[in-house]
Amino acid sequence: MPKLKRYYYQQENVVAVARDLLGKTLCTRINGKLTTGIITETEAYAGTNDKASHSFGGKRTARNEVMYAKGGRGYVYLCYGLHHLFNVVTNKENIPHAVLIRSLKPLEGIETILKRRRHKAVAKNTSGGPGTVSQALGISTELNGEDLTGNKIWLQEEGIKIIKQNIIAGPRVGVDYAGEDAELPYRFILKTF
DNA sequence: CGTACGATCTGCT
DNA sequence: GCAGATCGTACGA
Numbered sequence: 001m002p003k004l005k006r007y008y009y010q011q012e013n014v015v016a017v018a019r020d021l022l023g024k025t026l027c028t029r030i031n032g033k034l035t036t037g038i039i040t041e042t043e044a045y046a047g048t049n050d051k052a053s054h055s056f057g058g059k060r061t062a063r064n065e066v067m068y069a070k071g072g073r074g075y076v077y078l079c080y081g082l083h084h085l086f087n088v089v090t091n092k093e094n095i096p097h098a099v100l101i102r103s104l105k106p107l108e109g110i111e112t113i114l115k116r117r118r119h120k121a122v123a124k125n126t127s128g129g130p131g132t133v134s135q136a137l138g139i140s141t142e143l144n145g146e147d148l149t150g151n152k153i154w155l156q157e158e159g160i161k162i163i164k165q166n167i168i169a170g171p172r173v174g175v176d177y178a179g180e181d182a183e184l185p186y187r188f189i190l191k192t193f
Numbered sequence: 194c195g196t197a198c199g200a201t202c203t204g205c206t
Numbered sequence: 207g208c209a210g211a212t213c214g215t216a217c218g219a
Binding site for chain 3: 196197201202205
């Protein structure tokens with residue numbers, strides 16, 4: 001399975017990328033341990049006009065700086081003081097787009113994943129939210145800004161074939177503060193997972 | 194410098 | 207169903 005190349009991350013339309021990432025494989029090699037999973041749920045955060053995004057209004061701080069880098073890097077930040085959320089930065093021309101990976105189906109390194117997750121829910125198909133995705137693959141803020149074409153964390157082509165009929169779009173989770181933008185159908189879920 | 198809070202998860206009731 | 211965990215960051219004084 002070939003790695004996604006840099007140009008993949010430099011497409012204009014984040015929402016399209018978020019949809020397209022379904023079925024691709026997210027991989028990490030942390031301390032020599034390889035763990036991978038098929039992406040089953042994503043959310044798009046679109047540029048500076050999206051009230052739900054950290055970059056709304058052109059906000060640019062030490063935390064979200066990497067959103068303004070060229071596409072193809074990871075944006076990892078701490079949420080609620082204990083969850084590391086992983087985003088793929090996808091943009092061209094300094095537009096701060098990102099895709100949050102909300103859920104995975106574990107593929108390789110199941111033993112390691114179970115250990116990291118203290119034998120919790122991952123035994124099933126998906127992990128239960130963006131925090132557990134990071135926990136399962138060993139992602140933490142140390143990987144913030146990491147190049148996604150490198151060998152610590154990367155994405156690969158389809159783990160499975162996706163047909164349109166199996167994709168559900170809906171509003172994003174936990175962004176009520178974003179007013180009308182909270183309604184946007186920027187969340188994509190693979191049915192049957 | 195102080196304070197409030199978040200793109201959440203878990204375990205207990 | 208609900209509260210507690212837990213702390214870096216943002217923002218105002």
